[in-house]
């Protein structure tokens with residue numbers, strides 16, 4: 001209950017912002033926190049599809065403009081497929097999109113057809129430059145620093161960067177002037193002293209006016225053109241053709257824009273009116289079902305879609321707003337709206353199957369849990385100790401496969417050992433230190449390792465430009481380039497990457513974060529449902545609630561989301577278990 005209420009704003013944000021990222025090759029506005037909804041990008045492709053006229057399995061392939069590519073749930077860049085977390089697609093007018101590798105589209109902008117990281121780079125006149133100031137902007141082809149420099153001139157004659165003589169200096173043509181003593185009357189003339197006559201006219205301002213809707217008093221609402229009414233005491237009678245409105249009191253009636261003291265009349269005389277969609281009808285004679293008016297039959301006062309029916313009608317069932325007649329005894333409506341016979345049939349999503357004893361649903365199909373395993377709606381033969389990884393199944397006891405956020409990797413093919421294979425989101429990282437994984441709640445991004453760069457949430461900034469506090473970037477002022485994060489904080493890792501000896505043979509803490517606050521430089525955390533766990537001995541004990549936990553350095557610790565459940569390992573690792581339906585089971589099954 002508690003978790004749900006806490007998560008609601010987050011989910012709403014997800015829904016509101018998701019469409020911005022759903023199209024491929026899209027410009028990605030700098031500064032939007034994508035981390036909260038990026039989880040949606042993993043494995044989102046639909047079930048069965050036709051690609052270039054051929055049926056393909058969406059569990060293994062992605063289809064881009066009729067071309068089939070290996071890998072599920074990828075994005076398309078023209079005919080090519082790519083992962084949003086590993087590359088960016090830039091398009092320019094009607095050119096086919098071009099891919100830039102090793103720059104995630106979730107954090108990039110496009111510079112012509114090439115993508116770049118706007119935190120560390122700048123796009124000036126279609127050239128990508130390394131950023132040397134956090135707030136640098138472009139002045140034609142050159143970068144400039146708005147605090148100390150001016151960008152004067154124009155596109156035609158060329159722009160130039162000038163060192164600002166004071167904070168009161170502004171551009172006038174291709175030179176600067178002090179706006180406290182002068183004004184700029186024309187780009188081509190020199191600045192005039194403030195008492196010059198042209199200075200007065202250059203600063204005149206004008207007012208806009210808006211006559212489109214009437215200005216109503218507070219509490220009032222517009223009624224047609226040019227009138228207002230108070231909705232608590234009055235009605236608004238709008239003429240449907242002239243759009244003129246009149247306010248009226250409650251004892252009057254409004255008949256098609258005309259006020260009257262009597263019920264509305266038609267040629268047949270006065271009658272009761274009710275509205276049914278855009279029509280009016282007499283409820284004594286007719287019934288309105290889903291916008292359709294039918295003749296009223298005594299007793300038939302229920303609607304099934306557009307059809308009226310009576311509660312005492314026999315052998316009739318209304319499923320999914322469709323009325324089924326002549327229904328045999330024992331039939332029911334399935335939650336999806338199908339008519340079926342539970343003693344003989346089973347409904348899986350939208351398909352009705354004959355029910356063999358012991359069968360369950362797996363997606364639209366049925367399966368037998370005794371000898372099959374169902375992974376995300378895909379069934380597989382059960383062999384040995386099987387677990388699901390996304391829609392696939394694998395044998396966990398062999399140690400040959402690694403599951404990264406629903407994507408399965410065969411380590412033997414790559415000649416890798418299980419213990420040092422690490423995931424970054426749904427990607428298996430290369431061995432060694434050529435890659436850096438930066439994590440924020442819900443999003444892990446992989447970057448080519450660069451010296452002088454440090455993770456900040458899911459971003460990877462040049463640390464001489466930006467400092468980072470708890471996943472939030474701050475521009476470093478040029479005066480202070482000393483590093484802020486002195487004490488290295490705990491790292492956020494996926495549960496599958498925690499070492500068995502840390503997870504199983506030392507005491508770990510499991511708990512749900514209720515709230516987080518800063519106390520001096522420390523991070524203070526309130527946890528509920530906390531337990532201490534020594535898995536190798538099967539020792540689990542509950543801890544007093546609430547439990548107060550302190551991290552020594554707020555800034556160097558990862559962002560923690562209230563409502564999420566974490567495991568805390570003494571060696572300095574934290575893992576977010578919110579995606580695990582049973583955190584305790586997930587931990588114990590690793591040990």
Ligand SMILES: *[C@@H]1O[C@H](CO)[C@@H](O)[C@H](O)[C@H]1NC(C)=O
Pocket residue numbers: 101102430434435448
């Ligand atoms: C992308 O990164 C991989 C691994 O770090 C590297 O092998 C590859 O050359 C990079 N590609 C580009 C285009 O930078």
Ligand SMILES: *[C@@H]1O[C@H](CO)[C@@H](O)[C@H](O)[C@H]1NC(C)=O
Pocket residue numbers: 128129130
């Ligand atoms: C930007 O920095 C990278 C890494 O230091 C370097 O390889 C590259 O040449 C630089 N680019 C420019 C345009 O200076």
Ligand SMILES: *[C@@H]1O[C@H](CO)[C@@H](O)[C@H](O)[C@H]1NC(C)=O
Pocket residue numbers: 120130131132133452462463464465
């Ligand atoms: C990182 O920022 C510093 C300071 O502005 C700059 O000198 C350096 O070139 C940047 N490094 C890269 C690779 O962009």
Ligand SMILES: *[C@@H]1O[C@H](CO)[C@@H](O)[C@H](O)[C@H]1NC(C)=O
Pocket residue numbers: 193195196197
């Ligand atoms: C503007 O002010 C300056 C000095 O304050 C004065 O010398 C000059 O005559 C004034 N010009 C006009 C047009 O008033």
Ligand SMILES: *[C@@H]1O[C@H](CO)[C@@H](O)[C@H](O)[C@H]1NC(C)=O
Pocket residue numbers: 320336337338350
């Ligand atoms: C339920 O009704 C909707 C709307 O008419 C329709 O799209 C859907 O296919 C129906 N479902 C079933 C199971 O018939």
Ligand SMILES: *[C@@H]1O[C@H](CO)[C@@H](O)[C@H](O)[C@H]1NC(C)=O
Pocket residue numbers: 384385397
């Ligand atoms: C399944 O796993 C358990 C515990 O790890 C092991 O004892 C058993 O032998 C495994 N079964 C198979 C068929 O691999």
Ligand SMILES: *[C@@H]1O[C@H](CO)[C@@H](O)[C@H](O)[C@H]1NC(C)=O
Pocket residue numbers: 479480481482483484
């Ligand atoms: C620079 O930052 C450090 C650490 O935050 C601080 O101790 C120091 O006083 C700052 N120096 C200046 C000149 O602001």
Ligand SMILES: *[C@@H]1O[C@H](CO)[C@@H](O)[C@H](O)[C@H]1NC(C)=O
Pocket residue numbers: 532537539540541
């Ligand atoms: C289990 O853990 C509790 C609390 O950490 C401890 O007091 C107890 O001795 C442990 N029991 C065993 C059998 O390890």
